Amino acid sequence: MASAITRYMSSRGAGNLEEKISSSKEEEVRGDIVGLAPRDVAILILQNLHDPIDLANCSKVSRTWSPLANANALWKEFIEDKGS
Secondary structure (H helix, E strand, O other): OHHHHHHHHHHOOOOOHHHHHHHOOHHHHOOOHHHHOOHHHHHHHHOOOOOHHHHHHHOOOOOOHHHHHOOHHHHHHHHHHHHO
């Protein structure tokens, strides 16, 4: 999956994710690949969650993750599944 994200970011002109992470304040964001990624890449990462409870928990992780995990595009799948 990491290579797919890297290819996607390169096609969007976002550069190398590893460079972005290493240039960030490591102490504050250590391991927060979702928070450091561009919004559309972070949404792609969160789309791999298949349980609405997991997605709801992600919205509680931080102020950065909350708007990402609350994106309508992510919740739409769960709402459509429930309506079927």
